[in-house]
Amino acid sequence: MELLDNQTHGGGDDMIGPHPVDFSRRDLMTMGPAIAAAQVLGMSQGLGEEAKATARTRKIALEEHFTTPELGKKFVAKPTKSEKLFADIDRRLIDFEQLRLETMDKAGIDLAVLSVTTPGVQGEKDTKTAIRLTRDANDLLAREVQKRPRRYAGFAHLPTQDASAAAAELERAVQQLGFKGALINGQTNGHYLDEDMYLPLWERVQDLDVPVYLHPGELPDHPAMFAGHPELDGPIWGWTADTGAHALRLVFAGTFKRFPKLKIILGHMGETLPYLLWRFDSRWQLELGEDLPRDALPSAIIKRHFVITTSGVCDPNPLAGAIAALGEDSVMFSVDYPYEDTQTAAAFIESAPISEAVRAKVCHGTAERILRL
Numbered sequence: 001m002e003l004l005d006n007q008t009h010g011g012g013d014d015m016i017g018p019h020p021v022d023f024s025r026r027d028l029m030t031m032g033p034a035i036a037a038a039q040v041l042g043m044s045q046g047l048g049e050e051a052k053a054t055a056r057t058r059k060i061a062l063e064e065h066f067t068t069p070e071l072g073k074k075f076v077a078k079p080t081k082s083e084k085l086f087a088d089i090d091r092r093l094i095d096f097e098q099l100r101l102e103t104m105d106k107a108g109i110d111l112a113v114l115s116v117t118t119p120g121v122q123g124e125k126d127t128k129t130a131i132r133l134t135r136d137a138n139d140l141l142a143r144e145v146q147k148r149p150r151r152y153a154g155f156a157h158l159p160t161q162d163a164s165a166a167a168a169e170l171e172r173a174v175q176q177l178g179f180k181g182a183l184i185n186g187q188t189n190g191h192y193l194d195e196d197m198y199l200p201l202w203e204r205v206q207d208l209d210v211p212v213y214l215h216p217g218e219l220p221d222h223p224a225m226f227a228g229h230p231e232l233d234g235p236i237w238g239w240t241a242d243t244g245a246h247a248l249r250l251v252f253a254g255t256f257k258r259f260p261k262l263k264i265i266l267g268h269m270g271e272t273l274p275y276l277l278w279r280f281d282s283r284w285q286l287e288l289g290e291d292l293p294r295d296a297l298p299s300a301i302i303k304r305h306f307v308i309t310t311s312g313v314c315d316p317n318p319l320a321g322a323i324a325a326l327g328e329d330s331v332m333f334s335v336d337y338p339y340e341d342t343q344t345a346a347a348f349i350e351s352a353p354i355s356e357a358v359r360a361k362v363c364h365g366t367a368e369r370i371l372r373l
Ligand code: MN
Pocket: 063, 065, 215, 267, 311, 336
């Protein structure tokens, strides 16, 4: 408990933001070890003993995961060597009644938009099985949302093995189950969403006018650049590289020219894209050997068609960069439950050095607009 004691004695007071969230020592003691460990780390970076005020900006979180009993057997990534940490993640993924709500209440999260955790059926080879599993997962989620429509909403899980089946399931999920869009865990059997085979899906997405959250999934292969470094072949870097590339494939494939109404959500502070807009424009024009009109630049396409969330990046510097790059209407709060600590994420966004008007947009306003909540 060394970190905790340091914290209790006032380390990091200079970093107290204007909107600290209350943590008590007792709370830390009673939380599970995984959460307590993450919590202590989070606190040691940001909040001091005097951080007692309870900030309560309305908060909607969009990258919050669950699994079903059947999907849980085979389709849940394990981003830790620690059995203890994974056991905590595992029990939280299948819970809708207790831990999830307690954690949301404690952090002041009003609404969580839930999605099947990675890889889900994006990791399934067989199309028929994928169709059945997605229907079951969406039906299960719909029942949980129906029990608590003020606390939970849903993103559809889609059988991306077959674009027409995915389109049909999205329509069912949106029109019959009331879901707010879809979340797709990366590539499926080596196929990325810019490929022609997915045109029927994008057509339906545009017709339904709902966002698609492009979330990391399993990499289709294990490139030489990660050889001997399994730590790079996961969320530390590989997932970011893959998801960023996936997003850029859509940009450069002309998907948004064909479907000008599409909105894609990226997590993890935009998977590095906001940081690189200038370079995308500069190098793309060099490659083409011509100057592009402003609205045809990669940066313009990204700004028009992408919104991002803060999931898994509780750091005010990239937040400021993302807001500067994409605009204050394109960045939304999220946690990435149960892989990230909810209290740390909430404390981060409540204390981030942004105006109250921007905080309100980030915490709930933009999500309400994009998801029509
Ligand atoms: Mn996630």
